[in-house]
Structure formats: C-alpha cells, structure tokens
Amino acid sequence: MDFEMPTRTWTRDNYLISTDPSIIPLDALNDIFASDDFHWGLPLPIEHLRTLVHKSICFALYEVTNVSAGDEHSNESQQRRKLIGFARWITDMVTVNYLTDVYILPEYRSKHLGAWMMECIDEVFTAMPHVRGMILIADRGSPTEALYRKYLAMVDLESPGFLMDRKGRGAVSQ
Template sequence: MSTAPPTTTTAPQTWTRPNSEFFISNNPSLLSVKAVNDAFGQEFLYWGKPFPEEVMHQMLHGSMSFGVYKHTQPQTEGEPFSPTAENTEQIGLARMVTDGTTYGYLSDVYVLPEYQGHGLGRWLMNCISEVFSTENMPYLRRIMLLTGDKRMQDWYTKIFGMEVIAHERRPDIGQDLVFMCARPNAKKS
C-alpha cells in the first residue's frame, strides 16, 4: 500500500504590528477584487490592467495571495481584532503562484503610492519569506520573479537570495525586465 506524498499545507495567517492600523494576511476571504482592479487601473502598475471581475477573482484565488490591509473601523483597546472584508481596506498585494510545496512565482507586488514609506513592502516580503522558508516548505526548490527595477533587484537578492538569470526585452512597456530565481534548498559550494 502506498502512502500519499508529503505535502505542505499552509493555513491562512495574519500578521499585525502593535499599535498599527495596518496588517497583512493571506486569508483569501479578505481579498478585494474591486480594490485590486482599481490598483491595476493606475499608472504606477505599469505591468497590469484591470480584468473582468470573474477573471480577477480566479487570479487572486488561484494563487496564494498576500493582501496588505488598513483597518477602516476604530478598534477597542484590549479587544481582539477580527478582520473582515467589511472592516478593512486592501491597500497592497503580492501573489505567489505556487503548488504550495516545491515552487513559487512572485507576481503583482504593490503597495498603493499613498501608503508607501511605512515599511509595508518590506514587511510584506518578510511575511512571504516566512511562509516560503525552508522550515515551512522543506521541499521548496525554486522561487522566481520578473522585475524591471534595479533597486528592487537588489532588494529581492537581499530578502530571498535571488540571482538574475535572464533578461527580457519589453518595448511594449518601455523597459527591459530581468528574470530572477532563488533555489533555497540548493547545496552551497
């Protein structure tokens, strides 16, 4: 009799900061198709464009999506906060297209411009790095992404240990992209 192969299942998590109006969660019930579509319609997301709602819903829920949120209702001190789609506003996103065990492709990373400068992007990457650590995903073989921003290349190298492995010319978006990859469980020589 054969047994099922080992898998990694990650229950939804929420990360909070003390005395902060912001939190990060990979709970799919909090995702806002409208908020993400609105962001995809803005110029700062040069790679994206809005999609029909059912397409955006499938894109967000077919991936492990990490939302960055802001509380929209005052919290009572000492009371635990239970985030819902009604008491939060989605202000950022990162999607990991993944099988949940061996592979992750990081895509659609953003924090709305008006909320940048609060360390939310770094925090978002740290949350993803925690979930996609070799401790949580011991069979993780590869994390990959595309970026056109040199500053972000350096940042992804620092956060995930990524290396540039290829270039892609993209005259349609007015810049060239680099393909980056990290192999967390690769033997170091």
C-alpha cells in the first residue's frame, strides 16, 4: 500500500502555503536555490528538481495577487502566485520527517511568514498518528534556531545521541 499525504493549503491575507507539488514553479525554486544566502545548496537540473519536489512533502509559500483575465469589461479574475518561500520534508510519510531547505526571500522576512510556515508544518506533524520524530540541521545561534525551538518545539539531540554528516558531490564546499 502506497500512502500519499493529502494536499493541504493555508491562506493568510495575500499569502498562500500549499503542499501541492504540481503548482511549484521549478524555475522560481531554482532561483531560490541559486541565491547567495541559500548557502547549503545549489540549483539543480530541472528533472532532478522535479524529482526532489515530487518525492518530498513541500510547503511552498506564495504571495498571491489577483489579475484581470481578459479585457476591461470582464469580471473574471485569476490569481497569480509568486513563490517567496519554501520548506520540505524528506520523509517515509509515517514515522520520521527530516525538515530541510527552509527559506524565505529576504524582502519577505520580518512579516511573520516564517512563524506561520512553522505553524503549518507543526499542524501536519502533530496530525501524523505514528510519527516518531522530526529532525533538522540548523546553525547554532541563528534566528532559524530560535524559530524552530519556538514554533516546532525542537530541542537538542539527547545524549548519547550525536549527529553525523558526510558531504556528497552536490554539497556546497565551505
């Protein structure tokens, strides 16, 4: 049996968070991965990026604007979504979630969108009946560490546990 996490959406003012991978604009996501302060990764070939999106649970944050659809006499409008933030779980969808690639464009920070994204992630996490835990890697003392501690109730790994790492060919060299 293959379990699929149901698609979720949340809205606030003119913002949207969605777990629907089919609406994520891959070019815009690669622009995020290419930004200077996305220091832990690099852009990917589009086919690999598509695999990343469809094999993860993604929380994509959009700014939504209404635009007219057609001529000036039309009452129809459609929404335009601009990708402004992103986070994803690498997960088996049952027992463990690894939170990674959390990012919000600099001009949208300080609008409490990161806290809202963490609340949405926490809502999905707490609804998982068999989940054993969520893990993540953050820079100690960073603003994101405080965000994860406050909104996701993340704590330091208990002793005698420790974190191990091996960089692959796609890692950004330090």
